[in-house]
Amino acid sequence: MVLKDEIYKLVQLQEVDSEIYNLKLxxxxxxxxxxxxxxxxxxxxxxxxxxxxxxxxxxxxxxxxxxxxxxxxxxxxxxxxxxxxxxxxxxxxxxxxxxxxxxxxxxxxxxxxxxxxxxxxxxxxxxxxxxxxxxxxxxxxxxxxxxxxxxxxxxxxxxxxxxxxKKNNLVKDIDKNVFAKYEKLIKTRSGRAIAAVNINTENCGACNMRMTAQTINEIKMYDKLVLCENCVRILYLPEDFNL
Ligand SMILES: [Zn+2]
Structure with missing residues (x-):
């Protein structure tokens, strides 16, 4: 399992989940x-x-x-x-x-x-x-x-x-542990479990909390899930996925 690939799948899953969340709201x-x-x-x-x-x-x-x-x-x-x-x-x-x-x-x-x-x-x-x-x-x-x-x-x-x-099809392809973590977070975070970090402002895309250089480095390594210290969402850098 390559964690970076799994995170990319989560980003795609989040798009579907956000739509579901808004429709349910x-x-x-x-x-x-x-x-x-x-x-x-x-x-x-x-x-x-x-x-x-x-x-x-x-x-x-x-x-x-x-x-x-x-x-x-x-x-x-x-x-x-x-x-x-x-x-x-x-x-x-x-x-x-x-x-x-x-x-x-x-x-x-x-x-x-x-x-x-x-x-x-x-x-x-x-x-x-x-x-x-x-x-x-x-x-x-x-x-x-x-x-x-x-x-x-x-x-x-x-x-x-x-x-x-669509969600079920995406989930089939995601590592079970990674998905379990994501799914647990999404239930308590207004339908949003993963947040992009803006590389220019170094802010969390969900709560605007400023990241430390160390956190940014940790995210870039993609060897573990890095969570926002403030809103506790999985962080990623869109640039790393050409997003
Ligand atoms: Zn945050």
Whole structure:
């Protein structure tokens, strides 16, 4: 077993594993989060609309009550006016006129109330119609995006399957001990077990830790796996593989 050859195989394997890692991240974390946000956003808007519609319904009922009240009060004014002719004394007559004036003032106030309620309802009704349309558009968009994300999930499954087959083929050819070390590291290092050292800056390509000259020399010898002291990833120099 020539370790340098094995490391080159790991570099190729890492490319496949990084793709798998990113796809799994998208599948298990990002897409479910997007789906949840999408659903919550729509549900919340829908709920707001339902609350608004319920308030509008209540306002319409209240307006109806006020209209009935107004009709009753107007009827009462007419009835009271009718009583004027049955009164015998001027004092009673004056008292009845005062009563009528007071009732008319009530009617007038109530009329203003009804007009205002009508105005408010008209505005709210317009707003409700607009929001209903907006909500329908939103639902359409939501369903479309949901379908899109679900088909992306299915595509990801296919891609992962293909990549895993590719991985298995590469692994067959790698020394068991070297692969075991790599596989152990990759599980705890965000899907990345091997890191290139930039020969110009002498930094670890994964964590940016500066390498000592001694470490660089050790890497170049390729007689043992050299790990980054900081992020504990297998190190290599791309130049050594014409990469
Ligand atoms: Zn590092």
């Amino acid at each position: 998208r599948k298990d974390t990002e897409i479910p989060k997007e789906l949840t946000n999408l659903k919550n956003g729509f549900e919340s808007r829908k709920k707001d609309f339902e609350i608004f519609s319920e308030k509008l319904k209540q306002s319409q009922l209240k307006k109806k009550e006020k209209e009935l009240d107004l009709a009753a009060k107007e009827e009462n004014v007419k009835k009271t006016q009718g009583q004027l002719f049955q009164l015998k004394s001027n004092k009673e007559y004056q008292a009845k006129l005062t009563e009528i004036a007071s009732l008319k003032a009530d009617v007038s106030l109530l009329e203003e109330d009804v007009i205002k309620a009508l105005d408010d309802i008209e505005n709210a009704d317009k707003k409700a119609k607009e929001e209903k349309q907006a909500l329908a558009n939103e639902e359409k968009k939501y369903k479309e995006t949901e379908t899109q994300l679900n088909s992306e999930l299915a595509e990801i499954d296919t891609k992962i399957k293909t990549l895993e087959e």
